């Protein structure tokens with residue numbers, strides 16, 4: 485079973501509009517698709533679509549929290565959340581006819597230290613049943629900066645692999661806890677190392693350097709340009725297939741879920757990367773955030789290439 489941890493859950497609303505987004509006007513929404521969101525729940529759907537058992541945990545609260553659980557039930561995603569006193573946030577993704585996407589991410593409302601302690605207690609038993617644990621996304625208000633450090637240590641003390649996908653100061657503060665895998669983008673790995681990283685050569689060097697610090701798999705995702713991975717068996721460049729992008733939101737989350745599946749199945753790291761990239765590209769071809777069709781992903785596997793670069 486793959487356990488996904490989402491501290492800042494959300495009702496993700498994809499608004500499809502039929503003309504270009506214009507500031508300062510009234511825009512009517514042609515279609516609204518609601519999904520249980522927050523990065524970890526996109527990863528949960530990815531695990532389920534890959535055909536593996538998943539369990540989602542984290543915090544939910546209020547009416548949005550109830551709706552979120554209903555949306556997960558609709559997607560047949562099992563969940564075991566800690567209920568908090570505040571309302572779960574909403575995130576809005578506006579999709580324009582030309583494929584451009586603009587996201588509005590609400591901050592998460594306050595979570596107390598008692599509610600965090602309840603989650604830590606719950607995790608002790610949930611982690612013991614998991615093959616791989618993923619931790620994704622930002623923090624709601626109120627959580628201390630070392631929250632992921634504590635949760636990663638809890639997972640690693642049980643000898644289980646832990647994938648961390650977060651950003652900014654939270655990522656920087658959590659890296660020394662040595663999760664098994666991290667999935668920063670180019671800007672984020674630059675922030676961790678304290679220097680500007682831009683070319684693919686610089687990304688390769690940066691991924692290798694972070695791997696040397698003790699993170700078993702460092703995966704830097706590059707959107708349509710694919711990904712770079714540094715691990716014990718070498719450094720690899722993944723080339724993504726050319727596709728028609730419909731909604732790229734959640735591609736990285738899909739990648740994380742598919743990586744967890746590939747790890748749990750004991751695939752070689754380079755094969756894990758190819759599998760996870762094909763699923764992530766398939767996510768970009770679906771309008772619904774964090775959803776993809778496994779048949780489409782299978783069809784993209786041949787066009788997804790992984791080459792050793794070091």
Ligand SMILES: Nc1ncnc2c1ncn2[C@@H]1O[C@H](COP(=O)(O)OP(=O)(O)O)[C@@H](O)[C@H]1O
Pocket residue numbers: 669704705706707708709710711724725726727729732733734735736737739760761762764765768
């Ligand atoms: N335009 C695209 N064409 C093909 N594959 C894509 C495209 N955008 C993303 N992907 C795939 O999804 C992966 C994750 O996407 P990325 O945008 O880097 O992550 P995030 O959603 O975290 O920003 C990429 O490494 C790539 O494999």
Ligand SMILES: O=P(O)(O)OC[C@H]1O[C@](O)(COP(=O)(O)O)[C@@H](O)[C@@H]1O
Pocket residue numbers: 492494496521522523526575589620621622623732733734735736737773
């Ligand atoms: O938890 P965070 O970092 O605030 O991000 C939350 C939001 O990011 C998303 O996962 C999309 O992010 P990506 O496009 O970077 O994968 C939304 O679905 C989600 O609600």
